Amino acid sequence: MKSKNNLLYSIGVDLGGTNxxxxxxxxxxxxxxxxxxxxxxDRGPAHVxxxxxxxxxRLLSKKNFLAPITGIGVGAPGSIDHEKGLVLHPPNLPGxxxxxxxxELSKRWNLRVNIENDxxxxxxxxxxxxxxxxxxxxxxxxxxxxxxxxxxxxxxxxHGEKGFAGELGHIxxxxxxxxxxxxxRGCIEAYVGNSYLIAKALDERSSHPDSLLNRxxxxxxxxxxxxxxxxxxxxxxxxxxDVFATHVLYRAGEYLGMALGNAAVLLDVTTFIIGGGIxxxxxxxxxxxxxxIRRNVIKPMRARIExxxxxxxxxxxxxGAASLFF
Amino acid sequence: MKSKNNLLYSIGVDLGGTNxxxxxxxxxxxxxxxxxxxxxxDRGPAHVxxxxxxxxxRLLSKKNFLAPITGIGVGAPGSIDHEKGLVLHPPNLPGxxxxxxxxELSKRWNLRVNIENDxxxxxxxxxxxxxxxxxxxxxxxxxxxxxxxxxxxxxxxxHGEKGFAGELGHIxxxxxxxxxxxxxRGCIEAYVGNSYLIAKALDERSSHPDSLLNRxxxxxxxxxxxxxxxxxxxxxxxxxxDVFATHVLYRAGEYLGMALGNAAVLLDVTTFIIGGGIxxxxxxxxxxxxxxIRRNVIKPMRARIExxxxxxxxxxxxxGAASLFF
Numbered sequence: 001m002k003s004k005n006n007l008l009y010s011i012g013v014d015l016g017g018t019n020x021x022x023x024x025x026x027x028x029x030x031x032x033x034x035x036x037x038x039x040x041x042d043r044g045p046a047h048v049x050x051x052x053x054x055x056x057x058r059l060l061s062k063k064n065f066l067a068p069i070t071g072i073g074v075g076a077p078g079s080i081d082h083e084k085g086l087v088l089h090p091p092n093l094p095g096x097x098x099x100x101x102x103x104e105l106s107k108r109w110n111l112r113v114n115i116e117n118d119x120x121x122x123x124x125x126x127x128x129x130x131x132x133x134x135x136x137x138x139x140x141x142x143x144x145x146x147x148x149x150x151x152x153x154x155x156x157x158x159h160g161e162k163g164f165a166g167e168l169g170h171i172x173x174x175x176x177x178x179x180x181x182x183x184x185r186g187c188i189e190a191y192v193g194n195s196y197l198i199a200k201a202l203d204e205r206s207s208h209p210d211s212l213l214n215r216x217x218x219x220x221x222x223x224x225x226x227x228x229x230x231x232x233x234x235x236x237x238x239x240x241x242d243v244f245a246t247h248v249l250y251r252a253g254e255y256l257g258m259a260l261g262n263a264a265v266l267l268d269v270t271t272f273i274i275g276g277g278i279x280x281x282x283x284x285x286x287x288x289x290x291x292x293i294r295r296n297v298i299k300p301m302r303a304r305i306e307x308x309x310x311x312x313x314x315x316x317x318x319x320g321a322a323s324l325f326f
Numbered sequence: 327m328k329s330k331n332n333l334l335y336s337i338g339v340d341l342g343g344t345n346x347x348x349x350x351x352x353x354x355x356x357x358x359x360x361x362x363x364x365x366x367x368d369r370g371p372a373h374v375x376x377x378x379x380x381x382x383x384r385l386l387s388k389k390n391f392l393a394p395i396t397g398i399g400v401g402a403p404g405s406i407d408h409e410k411g412l413v414l415h416p417p418n419l420p421g422x423x424x425x426x427x428x429x430e431l432s433k434r435w436n437l438r439v440n441i442e443n444d445x446x447x448x449x450x451x452x453x454x455x456x457x458x459x460x461x462x463x464x465x466x467x468x469x470x471x472x473x474x475x476x477x478x479x480x481x482x483x484x485h486g487e488k489g490f491a492g493e494l495g496h497i498x499x500x501x502x503x504x505x506x507x508x509x510x511r512g513c514i515e516a517y518v519g520n521s522y523l524i525a526k527a528l529d530e531r532s533s534h535p536d537s538l539l540n541r542x543x544x545x546x547x548x549x550x551x552x553x554x555x556x557x558x559x560x561x562x563x564x565x566x567x568d569v570f571a572t573h574v575l576y577r578a579g580e581y582l583g584m585a586l587g588n589a590a591v592l593l594d595v596t597t598f599i600i601g602g603g604i605x606x607x608x609x610x611x612x613x614x615x616x617x618x619i620r621r622n623v624i625k626p627m628r629a630r631i632e633x634x635x636x637x638x639x640x641x642x643x644x645x646g647a648a649s650l651f652f
Contacts, residue, residue: 136487153479159594160463160594161462161463161630162627163594164627166594167592167594167624168591168592171591172499173498173501174499174500174512175500182625184587184621186500261498263592265490265494265497266477266491266493266497267477267484267486267592268486268488268489268490268491268493269486269487295510296498296501298490298510299508299509300405300490301488
């Protein structure tokens with residue numbers, strides 16, 4: 001990353017299953033322009049690529065943009081073939097088997113293009129501009145439907161053999177535990193992934209008749225009305241002091257702390273940055289993680305453990321993708 | 327490592343709780359001279375250092391050794407301060423809190439000295455001269471009283487923040503599992519570490535009256551006579567077709583495969599090299615690991631998994647330590 005006197009500009013694209021977010025970012029972490037378009041993934045790969053083109057076009061044409069753009073960085077779901085710039089089998093983009101995204105974008109925009117897995121892009125964003133600044137090693141975890149993570153070792157993303165490193169959601173904490181979508185038992189995703197967490201809370205709430213979570217459409221969000229309960233409802237209830245909701249989040253933190261403890265003893269990496277859905281719930285989740293991970297690492301690591309909230313929120317993806325050119 | 331035409335020689339020392347093994351090694355992996363002295367750890371750090379000096383002296387004086395020695399590499403138990411060349415709190419060397427081993431050795435021998443954790447040294451040995459050749463990433467696991475491991479990423483030992491990386495024995499496979507010496511529950515060490523494995527087998531053998539393991543001092547080894555049962559007895563019985571002994575080893579492999587599955591999903595590292603005590607038992611253990619790890623990784627990793635026996639046996643430590651100067 002260059003000094004303030006020599007600021008660079010690049011485009012960061014965060015390709016999600018629902019929205020495409022794109023931004024012109026500066027190498028000091030400032031987001032210069034940002035916009036969001038629907039992915040419309042059901043219309044197939046060619047349409048999604050056209051949507052990305054359209055997002056970039058709007059960014060650049062908004063008014064004359066004079067500074068040179070050093071490249072386009074993309075955070076995409078699924079597995080990435082870094083050499084060839086391919087996006088392979090993203091789980092939430094139907095019809096994408098093997099898309100030559102780097103080639104498509106570089107041809108159209110005559111710019112260098114670099115693609116990174118979305119969890120890794122978010123970790124890079126935190127590494128450059130967020131909670132990971134000044135830390136050589138950390139793991140950035142995003143809690144959502146799945147649990148993704150990006151592993152930063154010696155300041156760089158660690159990809160592993162074929163780019164699948166960071167599948168922290170599939171660390172098992174109990175070989176006899178509940179079955180995960182992946183086929184394995186006891187994966188941490190099967191305890192704290194959004195849908196599992198909500199299913200468990202729905203199952204248990206009748207034993208807690210006083211809980212706000214028994215009121216239909218609590219929080220009056222659209223999602224709550226549609227789906228009985230959302231992660232946001234649980235957070236909101238906990239913030240209002242609801243004991244059951246607080247317990248659900250604390251327990252999720254405890255489970256997560258067990259998986260993070262396994263990662264810590266293996267790698268002697270003791271900084272974990274937590275973002276995504278239930279991370280916004282704050283204290284109960286973080287208290288649970290902190291208590292549990294300290295019980296689940298070897299003694300010389302205990303005092304060094306730090307569990308930090310992600311700082312960049314929804315912007316981690318575009319900033320991290322853009323940082324591929326800083 | 328230099329080419330055949332430019333062979334280097336260095337000294338590798340493997341400092342164990344019972345024996346000190348030292349060797350002059352050549353950069354093509356040939357062990358030129360080797361000897362072993364008792365550590366006599368109960369006589370305190372100064373005596374142990376004197377024993378290391380004595381081992382090196384005997385190596386060098388055996389006959390005139392003409393080729394220049396490039397340095398002394400040491401594999402030591404405990405945590406290593408690499409910058410200062412300190413050995414910190416090795417669990418099986420009583421009285422060692424902080425020993426300036428590098429300084430002591432370099433002063434006496436006027437050679438460069440490099441110290442590495444013993445599990446890491448064994449991993450380096452396998453990386454240079456054993457099962458890890460031509461593999462960028464792997465984890466080398468040594469099964470003994472404890473379960474140690476050395477993690478090779480991009481061809482180098484990964485140390486983590488403070489040198490504790492590789493504590494794979496404390497990956498938990500069941501947060502409600504048996505209590506480990508470290509205080510955590512369900513650590514893989516508490517399933518397959520020698521003493522736990524033997525305790526379980528002793529506990530269960532009466533339900534298997536036909537098993538050879540019910541015969542006192544089976545295998546007629548000293549250890550068997552002294553302690554009722556040794557890991558070697560279990561291996562030996564399995565080799566003779568004993569069903570119960572075979573089951574004990576297969577099950578140990580299954581447990582280990584669960585922990586290795588957790589490491590694999592986190593790092594996308596799919597090569598594991600297994601050495602130490604029960605690894606010598608061969609097929610039943612490896613069959614158990616292979617079956618279990620494939621059930622415990624995500625699908626895209628499954629076909630790439632390889633579980634390899636360590637090739638260098640007891641020489642991995644001295645060769646890996648010596649390789650710090652190749």
